[in-house]
Amino acid sequence: MIKTIIFIFATALVVWVFVWLADYPGSLSIAWYGGRLELDLTIAFIGTLFFAISIGIFYRLWWTIRRAPKAISKVWKNNRRERGYKALTQGMVAVAAGDSNEAKRQAEKADNYLGDPPLTMLLSAQAAQLNGDEAAATRYFQAMLKRPETAFLGLRGLLMQAERDGDRVAALSYASRANILKPKTPWVLSKLFELEVQQLHWKSAITTLDQSIKANSIKSAEAQNLRAAVLLGCSIESETSGEHAEALRYSKRAQKEKLNYLPAIIQTAQLMNKAGKRRSLNKLIKETWGQNPHPILADLYVSDIEEGDHLLRIKKFEELKELNPDHAESRIALVRSLIDAKIWGPARTHLEKLCTEKPSSRICHLMAELEEGDKQDAEKVRHWLVKATDAPSEATWICSSCGTATFSWAPLCHRCGDLGTLAWGTTENFTSFLEDRVIRKLPKKDPNLELGNI
Ligand SMILES: [Zn+2]
Structure with missing residues (x-):
């Protein structure tokens, strides 16, 4: 104009x-x-x-x-450049379609036309992987680490390779480096947390979990459960390395994280017992017994009483029973102490109240012990021992993901590897829930993990 x-x-x-x-x-x-x-x-x-x-x-x-x-x-x-980008696009399409030869051809073409830019290296690495040449792919990913603009992608490629090879230590190292480069990336945080948990690096895992919560990449309800389990993992880690005071601090934090969390209460009680904190221990057990009675807590409640002082043990268990009179654990603890003291009459009265149509194996064994000690009735002893073999299962730790039962609690299920899924109960309690999971075909994770124990 x-x-x-x-x-x-x-x-x-x-x-x-x-x-x-x-x-x-x-x-x-x-x-x-x-x-x-x-x-x-x-x-x-x-x-x-x-x-x-x-x-x-x-x-x-x-x-x-x-x-x-x-x-x-x-x-x-x-x-x-135009030809290079065209080859690059066609190469990416070939990678997505799984056409390894075409991907390799286009990668070479793109490399020839474009020189060595970031995307060409990624395509070359992916084409090498499609052709089964993992060594070449590793070389490309390693080369990408040397450039700031491609380092993150290189780490991602190496991380995936390490996972495919089952090298979890290397995978954790790459995930940590990726997290340093881009700390708020959701997939990095979730992968890093998963690897730390699998390798029982609890103290690092709690930091990563807190990062995920801050980055809003994890829901708060889920985070609370995971946090409680990871804090208990930290407690076990500290206890294993002999730092009992720190272990106790972690288990108390786990208790605060999740109200009435039985594994945390038991861990705290055990640590208090080791530290000789009797007053705090008794207070904790009394507060818990009304809602969450557990055989380990019963044992800890009388752990300071000498073996032969049966009367004092009976007195202490009567105290506990008052706090939850109708619960079987209250009577079982009391009966155990009465049998040890050879006070047969009251022991029989309490046991008969526990003998329902199908008594549990623990009750059957106590009955057998009672019959032997009280009346030396071999016939009845045999009767109860036979009955014990057919008795319903006792309460134990059961994984809410896969239904596996285990004697001791651990942060991870030893079968499916899920975190914080072990809960106290009987198999019957979990049956309908587990059937529901099977019907919905929920995914399972890889097992083969080590456990910390309570
Ligand atoms: Zn499981």
């Missing part, structure tokens, strides 16, 4: 000059080397105009010729 206005203005100016010269004719006299040249003013103006236009055209020609090599080179480079 501006160019058009300038052109119209210039044309109008030239026409105006011609009209003006026609109205006011004249001549131009030039003296040069003794001669004299007389020119009509209009011709002189046309000559000047022609000369100026010629200069302009020559300058433009010279400028074009001077810039030609650069322009040709630019066109050539653009052409190569």
Whole structure:
């Protein structure tokens, strides 16, 4: 538009000059080397105009010729870049389609046209993987680590390779490095947490879990359960390394994280017992017994009483029974102490109240012990021992993910590897829940993990 206005203005100016010269004719006299040249003013103006236009055209020609090599080179480079990106796109499509030969061909083409940019290296690595050349893929991923813009992608590739090879230590190292590069990336946080948990690095896992919560990559309800289990893992880790005070601090934190969390209460009670904190231990057990009675807590409640002091043990268990009179654990603890004290009558009264249609194996064994100690009735002893073999299962730790029962609690299920899924109960309690999981075909994780124990 501006160019058009300038052109119209210039044309109008030239026409105006011609009209003006026609109205006011004249001549131009030039003296040069003794001669004299007389020119009509209009011709002189046309000559000047022609000369100026010629200069302009020559300058433009010279400028074009001077810039030609650069322009040709630019066109050539653009052409190569276009072909390179086309090969790159086709290579990515071939990777997605699983066409290893085409992916390799296009990767080489893209590398040839584009040189060595980040995406070419990734495509080359993926093509190498598709062709089963893991060594070449590793080389590409390692090369990517040397460039800041591709280091993260390189770590991702190496992490996936290490996982595929079952090298969890290397995978954890790559995940940690990826987390340093991009600390708020959800998949990095979740993978790092998973690897730390699998390798029982509890103290690192709690840091990663807190990072995930901050980054909103984990739901708060789920985070609470995981946090409680991981804090107990930290407690076990500290206890194993002999740092009992720190272990106790962690187990108390786990208790606060999840209200009435039985594994945390038991761990705290055990640590208090080791540290000789009797008053705190008794208080904790009394507070727990009303809702969560457990045989380990019963044992800890009398752990400071000498073996032969049966009467004191009976007294303590009577105290506990008052806190939860109808629960079987209250009576079983009391019966155990009564049998040890050979006080047969009250022991029989309590046991008969526990003998339902199908008594548990523990009750059957106590009955057998009672019959032997009280009346030396071999027939009845045999009867109860036979009954014990067919008795319903006792309460134990059961995984809510896969239904595996285990005698001791651990942060991870030893069968499915799920975190924080072991809960106290009988198999019957879990049956309907587990059937529901099977019907919904929930995924299972890889087992083969070590456990910390309570
Ligand atoms: Zn399990």
